[in-house]
Amino acid sequence: MYRKQVRRRRAVLALLIVGSFALLTLTYGQGSNSLQRGVTAVFAPVSTVLDRALKPARDLINWVDETFDARGKNQKLEEELQVARKEAVSGKAALAENKELSALLKLDKSAAIPEGAEPVTGRVIALSPTVWFSDVTIDVGSGDGVTVNDPVVNGDGLIGRVTAVTGGTSKVMLLSDHSSKVSVRIVPAGVQGIVKASVGEPERLVLGFLNSDKSIRKGESVVTAGWHGEGIESRFPPNIPVGEVTKATLIEQEAQERSIVRPYADLRNLDTVQVLTGGTP
């Protein structure tokens, strides 16, 4: 009797493990399948309601975390503010000049949203619980015009791209995901490179730049370059703000051909995002 029970347990365990491997083999590399679309269609409304209901509690806990964090950042921010004030004065003059030139060249006023792209606003309703994945699920999908590879931004800059869609939800792979690669350009230096993640550090991206004689400096801005090539699946339109160079020592630039970039968007704390639909080249 006992042996029979043990055999049955082992058979169930083996079945579960084989089933998991079979599912993994069948679904790896696919965007989304009909089963996932069905399950998300059922649970997306529940997730949305729970997400909204739990927002006050989430905000309270995050406020506690941010309060501890803010104490350390206060001094640094005051110093940055002084520098920013000086830059703002010169920036205003440059802005006025830019307006005139843009009118002359008939350029689009908004650099962040590329021409032809239609922004669709969505909310983050689910996040991956492990440290290894940097994916979020948002509450807009193919029914709203979202397609795979659409860039996703928030008020600060690029946050990632859509990697799978269902009728009412989409999966967004963040810049901090280990498989994310974005072709970028550094302004004003003009150096081009590829931004990759550093697993476990969403506030630190690694910029591996292509061979260039020009050097880059701390504080320079990084925007999408708009090209894609071998091994780089990014199809981001050009000139979407990505982040700023925070570490660019000559040794790193010359010996390792890399520097460190801090993304403009806070990838740990996302709420409302915009999917740029219709503009994917």
Add this chain to the structure above:
Amino acid sequence: MILTPKITIRLVLVGLFGVLLQLTFFSQVELFHVAPNVLPALVVCFGLLGGSMTGAVSGFAIGFLLDCLLIQPLGGASLVLIAIGYAAGTFRERFEIHSRLVVPLMCAVMTLLGELGFGAVEAMFGIDTSVSVLVVRDILIKSLFAFFLGWAIYVGMRRLVRPALVDEATVRRTRRPTVLGA
């Protein structure tokens, strides 16, 4: 645990609610820059209360739902959570839990192993970038969260499935009658 239809429905609802709560709440709050992951602890509790089969099946089901809702390749999370549930259930079948520290410790250790398991599954398909040492810190903090949350989950689940627990019924039968006026 005696699995009646009523108890099975309760367990299914706990699993569903656990996954939804993880995705909409725990994954989106941060303390010390780390979001808690309660799912390994939840599966440990299933295993400790129901045995190895309940642990393994619940691990598979919770992992499957998680992968479906996150639109990830199916089976990855299931593999890790099956191992956690089966290990917790086997522990329960072989040893008696005497200390109150066993459950939270088990949740913390299994969360740590679970995170390493998720990493191993991901590495199986290739990680094409650098991995920061901060991952180790994040995993340890997640385990610490599991230590504290695990006990609460266990107590809540035990209360929910109390009528089905075999040892609970034994305790009730062997309890001495209260003598009034003594």
